[in-house]
Amino acid sequence: MQDIAVGGSTVSRTDILGQVEAVGVGSFWATDEEGRLVYLSAKALDALGGGGESLIGRPLVEIFSEVQQANGEEAQRTLGFQLRSHSRFDNMIVRVDVAGDDETGQRQTRWWRVSGKPYKDGNDRFCGYRGSSIDITAEYGRQLEAAQHSQFDPLTGLANRRRMGSRLSAMLTACKGAGRSCALVMLDLDRFKQVNDTLGHPAGDELLKQVADRLKTVIKDRGEIGRLGGDEFQIILPDIDDRGDLTGLAGRIIQMISQPYSINGKRAIVGTSVGVAIAPYDGVESDELNAAADLALYAAKGSGRGLCRFYTADLRESAELDSRIEENLRDALVKGEMRMNYQPLVSPHDHTVHAFEALMRWEPEDGRPVSPAKFIPIAEQTDLIVQLGGWALRQACEDAVQWPTQLRVAVNVSAKQFMNADFPKVVAAALAGSGLEPNRLDLEITESVFVGDVEAVDKTFAALKRLGVRLVMDDFGTGYSSLGYLNRAPFDKIKIDQSFVHGCTEGGTTNPAIISAIVALAKALGMETVAEGVEAMDELALVTERGADLIQGYIYSRPLTHDAIMERSGTENFVFPPSGPPRYRAGRMNFFRKIGVIHEDHYYKAMLRNLSRTGAWIEGLAGVPEGTDLILDLGGGQLAVSKVVRAAEAAQGLKFETALIGDGNDGLMTRHRVSPYALATAGMPLAALPAGSYPLAEQMSASRSPRKFFEVEV
Structure with missing residues (x-):
């Protein structure tokens, strides 16, 4: 390193750097052309203790780990890209982990704010990075603590209402852009007030902590869990729209939360009810999906508690x-x-x-x-x-x-x-x-x-x-x-x-x-x-x-x-002879409502007479032979692929390809729903689509083949 002559004196660049570092401006580092750390100034080495020397020779991308922003949001992973593209970076917060120098050998963590600039020789050849760093461990620790309080529930450690709101908004934005789904689960505790009233509020707080731990056990890494306040919890589950899977998950939640709790030597039990809404079917904005999940939870509690209900369009009217x-x-x-x-x-x-x-x-x-x-x-x-x-x-x-x-x-x-x-x-x-x-x-x-x-x-x-x-x-x-x-x-x-x-x-x-x-x-x-x-x-x-x-x-x-x-x-006649059908028959619900029937590229209207998990009876179509493949449009994106197994003049008995599942209210529903955009992409007739704007509509013909069946007024 060359010295600098000023007047009659000569000043060493090394001395200048050491003096600058000593007054707290920062520390300095350098890499070679392969990205390996080759230099750490004295103050940085001192701050890192005996473990600092072990960093020399290691790739910088292994030493500098990017961290979350102080507000709890994920940082963009840019450091590796910057280094690969030989770009300059400024004021990036990184975590530096080094081996401890105490008897326990525990690793220590420091947070640095780093800046770096690519260094090139006289032939414009890249020779590595030269950079500076400022230790912000104390400041960043305070920021993290503040972020923890603003984003997480201090009692349970779960995300709070604010964080869950921002996470849901971000997830729904991603869903819109990529055609993904997102399930929102709402639950609260049955009889929690009773625990507070009889065992005291400290016992209630301890119970909430244990509930949070049980939810973590069930959900694992499938989604994010939040406590919205009181005894109300929320779970965001990305990329899940199978209502059969969600029913099973809700059942495990209900079962897990309903097991007895030991609190300060006393035994307490609470239950839970679960409401589920799924984007994009039940809403594409966070307010819509929250309202839908709330209504589903209200319906679950109204159905007897300890149940799971999915949002349907008629729940608002029912409330x-x-x-x-x-x-x-x-x-x-x-x-x-x-x-x-x-x-x-x-x-x-x-x-x-x-x-x-x-x-x-x-x-x-x-x-x-x-x-x-x-x-x-x-x-x-x-x-x-x-x-x-x-x-x-x-x-x-x-x-x-x-x-x-x-x-x-x-x-x-x-x-x-x-x-x-x-x-x-x-x-x-x-x-x-x-x-x-x-x-x-x-x-x-x-x-x-x-x-x-x-x-x-x-x-x-x-x-x-x-x-x-x-x-x-x-x-x-x-x-x-x-x-x-x-x-x-x-x-x-x-x-x-x-x-x-x-x-x-x-x-x-x-x-x-x-x-x-x-x-x-x-x-x-x-x-x-x-x-x-x-x-x-x-x-x-x-x-x-x-x-x-x-x-x-x-x-x-x-x-x-x-x-x-x-x-x-x-x-004195209290003898009741038994009277009933000889065999149990799977529950069939009688209906008298219009549904849609899709065959090839045509959409027909028919009357649904009864419905079971495995099939249905419809009326209103003439000339439909046995063995015909039909798709029933049960509404709300529920399409049931079926085959005609019995045929009368204007009525058909259908067997479903995939059995329906219970909706938690003595009704039936399909496991999956089909987005109207997916229907449009598949070339379904426009009549099969709900009202709305479809980007592919102009490319679709209303009919591509002659109609094979006749609609009959029922």
């Missing part, structure tokens, strides 16, 4: 209807619009009735009856369920005391009603007011009552058993952790959920084994079993053979009015 139902339901008791019906529980051996289950009905004065499947979930989301449940308990006891003494009455109890501290007193008052013997009252309780403070649940159970009533676990096997509850709760009876009964005679199902296991477990614990939802003779034969004590379902009777039961009391 408005729910609001009106809630308003009218508040006045239903005052107006005397509530009724109780009773469905018998029958011995399969002599077909005699042992008990009746009380079922609430709502018959508004100025409208059609409202389904319990509609108004009960709405009532459960408010305190109305406590009011309605109290009325149902009193009414059922008043009715049952008039029946023959060998008949019991079973009353459903909601989790909110059960967890009310005064619930045992409400039961005692209903018994005293009606005069019904306590051993003639069965209280049917779902596993959701165990959510929250388990010790409080145990106290309520003990109080109820002191009254002398019988306790029944309803919907066994569908909740949170059934076997654990049977060990601690004093149940007298288990009801096998109808989801295990339906289809139990079909080949390839494990339901018969599950039914046998539940019956064996109940007998070992001295409990009765009831098989719910039996509708066909083959189902009746199977559950009887597997040992169920009582049967409930349409095979014996639909729910009866109190007056109908009293008529039988006069004749």
